[in-house]
Amino acid sequence: MxxxxxxxxxxxxxxxxxxxxxxxxxxxxxxxxxxxxxxxxxxxxxxxxxxxxxxxxxxxxxxxxxxxxxxLSIHHLTPEQRERFGKSWESAQAKFVDTPSAGLRDADLLVLQVMRDRGYPVEQFEDRAKLVSVDYPELVEHFRAAHSVAVDNEQDGASTERLRQAMVDYRYLFDEMIEGGEPERTKDL
Structure with missing residues (x-):
């Protein structure tokens, strides 16, 4: 037993x-x-x-x-918005040639406007960067780097080379954001 x-x-x-x-x-x-x-x-x-x-x-x-x-309800830009933003980017680039600080300031504001028009919350930079990291993970470091230079430039000024690189970094994100819609990949994770 x-x-x-x-x-x-x-x-x-x-x-x-x-x-x-x-x-x-x-x-x-x-x-x-x-x-x-x-x-x-x-x-x-x-x-x-x-x-x-x-x-x-x-x-x-x-x-x-x-x-x-x-x-969030992120949406595509209309063709009219894309055209308007494209012209604004050309204006920022033209301004950069003569006044790099002002051109970068315009680019920074333009990225903010595109984000706002697409439906992203834009109040705090870090919140914007976190959301960019979801939709555009390959571009978030460019976004952070460009914004950091923009902030440095407003406080102490930045070298023309740093301003140029920030402009390039903003352009990467700008191009994706004016063309892109809601990335499908975020729905599957």
């Missing part, structure tokens, strides 16, 4: 242990898939955020960005 009880207890314990191991492995696999999906989507931004916050908090931050972006 005692042998049977011990045997039953051992079998139940083995089954419970096996179920626990399977559940643990399934959780790990799900976490690995989430990590891979986030890394694939965000690219270098994933590494930057995880380095700053740690893997768990960093991934939670990126998931929150995705959720925030899903809640």
């Amino acid at each position: 005692q042998t049977n009880v011990v045997l039953v207890i051992a079998i139940v314990a083995a089954v419970v242990l096996a179920i626990g191991i399977v559940l643990y492995l399934m959780g790990r696999a799900r976490a690995n898939r989430r990590t891979t999906a986030l890394r694939d989507h965000f690219g270098g931004e994933y590494d930057r955020v995880v380095h700053a916050h740690g893997r768990h908090k960093g991934e939670a931050e990126l998931q929150a960005r995705l959720q925030r972006r899903r809640e």
